Amino acid sequence: MSPAIQLTDVTTSYENNVVFTRLSLQIESGQFVGIVGPTGCGKTTLLKTILGAQTVFCGQVLLNGRPVESVSNKKIGYIPQLESVDWSFPVTVEDVIMMGLYTGRRFLPWQSKEERERVKDLAEKLGIYSCLRQHISHTSGGQRQRAFLARALISDPKLLVLDEPTSGVDIKTQHEVLHLLGDINSQGMTIILTTHDLNAVASHLPWVICFNNGIVAEGRPRDIFTNDILTKTYGSDIIIIKHGDYHLIANSTPLKFNHNT
C-alpha cells in the first residue's frame, strides 16, 4: 500500500527565497503527525506543498502514490490559521460548514435536504449543534475551531491538514481540540498539523517532525524532544523536564526581575 504522503527531493521557494531544498518525507496512512519549528521555518510552506498549492521547482509530491497535481479530487480536509479569517464576514457556523460541500456538483445556492442532514449530524458529533445559526464571530475559540474542523470533515476526506489549530485558544480548548483530533485519527484518518506548542505535542501526539527549513529530526516526542534536537531546531537553549510520562519544555534562561519592593 502506498504511503498517504511522499515527498522526494522537493525544493520550493517563497518570494524568491528558497524555503527548503531536496526535502524527502514519508507519512503513512493513519498517522497523526505534528510539525514543530520556529516562526518562518517553512512549516506552512510544507503544508501547502503537501496540499498541492505550492509551486515545486524540483522533486515529486505523491498523494496515495499519485502525483498531487494530477489528483482532481484530493480528498483533503484543510483548516487554515484562524488568524487569517475575516470574522466580520456575514456567515453563520452552518454556512461555514456548508462550504465544505461547495466543491460538489450542485449549482443551486440553497441546501438540499441531504446536505442539511449531513451538516446537522456532523455538528452534533462535534458539539456545535446549538450554535449552528449563530454568526461565526459570536462563537468561542473552541466552537470556531470545531466549525472549521466540521467544514474540513464534511466532504469525508482521507487526509486532514491543520495549520496551527492550537494557536490563539486557551489551554482547555487546546486540550479539547487535540483530543478531538485524536478521536478522529483513531477512526483511521491521517492527520498532519503544525503547532508552536511543544508541551501540547509532547503530551498528545504520537509522532512529531522537528522542522527548520528542512527536517531536523522525526520520531516519537519522548525520543526526539531532547535538548540537542530542540536547540538545533529553534536555535535557542531549551530544557526538558521529565516527570513520569510527561515532558515539560521550557526556555533555559528565564528573565530575572529585581523585586525591591
Add this chain to the structure above:
Amino acid sequence: MQFFLEPLHYEFFRHGLIAAVLVGALCGLVGVHVVLRGMSYVGHGLSHAAFGGAVIGFVLNFNFYIGAGIMGLFAALLINQLTKNRKIKSDAAIGIVTTAIFALGVAVISQQRNLNKSLEAALFGNILGITDSDLMIIGLVTAATIIIMFLSYRPLLFATFDQETAQVFGIKTEALQLLFALILTLSVIVAINIVGVTMIAAALIMPAMTARMLTDRFGLMQLYSVIIGVMIGAGGMFLSYFFNIASGATIVLFGAAIFCFSVMVRHVRERIALQANFHRHGNLIHSHPLNSERHNHDHTIGANEDVKKRAHTDPPDTNR
C-alpha cells in the same frame, strides 16, 4: 397619487427609471462581492479606465460600449496580473493602471476639444438620454450577471470568504477571479450612463453596505442589496424629477441617506437586543444570548449562588 405618476407620462423618464432600477439591482448584486472582497476602490478605478477607453473609442469611431468595454477589461486583467507579484499591492496596481488609462483619455480630450460636451455625460451620468439600445444592453448585462452569479453562488461565496482554502478544496479560484473581473467591468460600464464615472463607486458600495447593516447572513445580504439597489435607483429618479436635481447625484445622495438610516437602525437594534438580555441577580448583572435557555430567576439576595457560578456575558445573537 396622480402627482407621483406624472413623470411616468414622459418616455425619457420611463427609460431612465427602467435603467436606474436595472443598474440598481446589478450594482446591488455585484457590490456585495466588491465590499466583502475589500475591492471598493476597484469600481472607482475601473470606471476611470472605462472613461479613458470611451474617449479613445470615440476618436476611433467605435461605439461607447466597445471602447469602454475593451479598456475596462484590459485594466481589470492587468490589475489582476500585477497583483500576482506580492510586492505590488492591489490598491497601488489599481491606482497606476486605471489612472494611466484615464489620463490617456484626458490627453485625447485636450487634443479634440469638440469631445468635451459629449463626454461630460460619461463623467456625470446622462440617465435622461438613455436610448432603447442602451436599455437592451443594460438588460442583457443584468440578466447575464444574475444567471452567472446564481449558478456560481457556492464557489463565489467560498472564494470570497477564504480564497486560499477554497483553492485547496478544489475550487478554480483564478478562473472565478477572472469571471468576477469581467462581470464587474461590464457592470461598471453599463452603470456609467446612470451615475457617471465620478459617482460609480458609491452606486456599487452603498446598497451592499446598507444590506450589511441589516443582516449577518450572506444570502440575505445579497437579496437585501438587490432590493435596496432597486429602491435607491427608483427613489433617486423620482426625487430627481420632483426637486429638479441631476439624476446621478440624486441617486447617490438618496443611497447615502438610506445607508445612514440603516446604520442607525443597526445601532438601535443592537442596543435593544443587549438591554433585553441584561438583567440583575442581586449585585450581579449579566446577559444571555437571545435564543439561549433561561435559568430560574429568584431575585432574593443570596438565592442565586448556582446562577452566579454560571454567570456569563455572551454576546447577543444578532443574526437576522
